[in-house]
Amino acid sequence: MIAGTERTPLTRNFFDRPVLEVAPDLLGRTLVRRTDQGILELRLTEVEAYDGPNDPGSHAFRGRTPRNDVMFGPPGHAYVYFTYGMWHCLNLVCGPEGRAAGVLLRAGEIRVGAELARKRRLSARHDKELAKGPARLATALDVGRSLNGTDACAGPDAPLSVLTGTPVLPDLVRSGPRTGVGGDGAPHPWRFWISDDPTVSPYRAHQPRKRRT
DNA sequence: CCTATGATGATCT
DNA sequence: GATCATCATAGGT
Numbered sequence: 183m184i185a186g187t188e189r190t191p192l193t194r195n196f197f198d199r200p201v202l203e204v205a206p207d208l209l210g211r212t213l214v215r216r217t218d219q220g221i222l223e224l225r226l227t228e229v230e231a232y233d234g235p236n237d238p239g240s241h242a243f244r245g246r247t248p249r250n251d252v253m254f255g256p257p258g259h260a261y262v263y264f265t266y267g268m269w270h271c272l273n274l275v276c277g278p279e280g281r282a283a284g285v286l287l288r289a290g291e292i293r294v295g296a297e298l299a300r301k302r303r304l305s306a307r308h309d310k311e312l313a314k315g316p317a318r319l320a321t322a323l324d325v326g327r328s329l330n331g332t333d334a335c336a337g338p339d340a341p342l343s344v345l346t347g348t349p350v351l352p353d354l355v356r357s358g359p360r361t362g363v364g365g366d367g368a369p370h371p372w373r374f375w376i377s378d379d380p381t382v383s384p385y386r387a388h389q390p391r392k393r394r395t
Numbered sequence: 396c397c398t399a400t401g402a403t404g405a406t407c408t
Numbered sequence: 409g410a411t412c413a414t415c416a417t418a419g420g421t
Contacts, residue, residue, distance in 0.1 A: 213401095230413065234415075239413070240413090241413080244407085244421070247406080248406090249405080249406065249407090263405090263413085264404080264405060264406095265405080265406095265412055265413070265414065266402085266403070266404085266412060266415075267402070267403025267404040267405075267412090267414095267416070268403055268414075268415075270406080270413055271413060271414085273413085279400070286413055288398095288413085305415085305417090310410055315412065315415075316414075317413095317414050317415065318415075321415095325417090344415060360413070360415095361413070362412085362414075363413065367413095377417045385402075386414090389405095389410095
């Protein structure tokens, strides 16, 4: 790596690769979130890959809709969706454009701005839980639908970016089935995390919901 | 530590 | 009407 580039945002060509290459390459890197309140930085420890219309687990599996439109656009943009009536989740679109692949950012360690994150995550009993799970990560970083479509490669002042930093050593990357994904998408070992990291979320298998009256 | 369950609403069929 | 890339809480071990 060229000296002095560690805090340079990743550029679009980083994301314009197959999602299964990009996802593990994000582990250990720093996600930067700039808000009116201040700056937060998070070291990514857990991600999941979703491979567009080829992937039964992907929101894009049944084609382009208003919700998943951003996934079909250029790589390096944020895809933020609202789920379970309460939560947001943050993804980064991967290439090539039109494939609708993306990486769900599932967990990380807050390294800068923990005081801001604690205010948004009042139920967290330890700092390790501030961003332990995709909706917790989005809440801690104040990521909502207003950031859907944001370009995360827009430069050092963008509301979202990922620094080049140094990815975690490949020996420390683990992979396994994706959390909460069932059906034909379940077997893919497309969840990636850093071995033994205390901020990684617990695995939960897909549970078919019971009928409600 | 663990498992079970309710909350809450956008999205798609 | 069913599903959902989830979380907080309650209560058992």
